[in-house]
Amino acid sequence: xxxxxxxxxxxxxxxxxxxxxxxxxxxxxxxxxxxxxxxxxxxxxxxxxxxxxxxxxxxxxxxxxxxxxxxxxxxxxxxxxxxxxxxxxx
Amino acid sequence: xxxxxxxxxxxxxxxxxxxxxxxxxxxxxxxxxxxxxxxxxxxxxxxxxxxxxxxxxxxxxxxxxxxxxxxxxxxxxxxxxxxxxxxxxx
Numbered sequence: 001x002x003x004x005x006x007x008x009x010x011x012x013x014x015x016x017x018x019x020x021x022x023x024x025x026x027x028x029x030x031x032x033x034x035x036x037x038x039x040x041x042x043x044x045x046x047x048x049x050x051x052x053x054x055x056x057x058x059x060x061x062x063x064x065x066x067x068x069x070x071x072x073x074x075x076x077x078x079x080x081x082x083x084x085x086x087x088x089x090x
Numbered sequence: 091x092x093x094x095x096x097x098x099x100x101x102x103x104x105x106x107x108x109x110x111x112x113x114x115x116x117x118x119x120x121x122x123x124x125x126x127x128x129x130x131x132x133x134x135x136x137x138x139x140x141x142x143x144x145x146x147x148x149x150x151x152x153x154x155x156x157x158x159x160x161x162x163x164x165x166x167x168x169x170x171x172x173x174x175x176x177x178x179x180x
Contacts, residue, residue, distance in 0.1 A: 041132040045172040049158045053170075064154040066176070068139045080143075082135040086156070 005029045009036035009044040017047040022055055025090060031062060034086040037069060041084045048086045062089040095119045099126035099134040107137035112145055115180060121152060124176040127159060131174045138176045152179040 005024045024032045036044035073079045095114045114122045126134035163169045
């Protein structure tokens with residue numbers, strides 16, 4: 001089984017993450033996982049859909065999971081943030 | 091098999107959708123599906139996580155799917171928007 005390849009989705013334009021995913025597959029990865037938290041979750045879905053629909057039609061969504069992570073807030077306390085992982089395979 | 095119960099997630103606060111999901115389950119639903127498009131996708135994940143972690147610990151995520159929908163833009167053309175469905179069961 002090959003090592004898992006992870007692309008963390010943040011605040012850049014979706015195309016940044018699309019290119020990162022395509023690069024992983026072109027380097028031989030059989031699966032790539034997009035990980036995002038909070039508002040970046042929508043962007044991770046955009047990136048996955050663009051990869052599949054515009055660039056790599058043989059890539060499929062192998063699985064999607066959601067979770068809650070506890071992060072340090074800027075005020076020093078803790079707050080919960082939703083997270084999502086989208087696993088793409090070919 | 092019971093009728094599928096759908097909660098459409100839009101621009102309200104996540105708690106609005108949390109309450110809608112809880113109400114469906116309290117009325118006897120065995121499964122409830124959260125549907126969202128575009129930026130509301132993150133909010134749908136928040137709502138699902140809040141339902142599971144704070145209110146109904148016996149509810150599980152039965153499945154998550156993503157897709158692309160074509161919508162009419164305000165200028166009259168068409169554009170693509172990502173969509174997501176989260177199925178919750180108990």
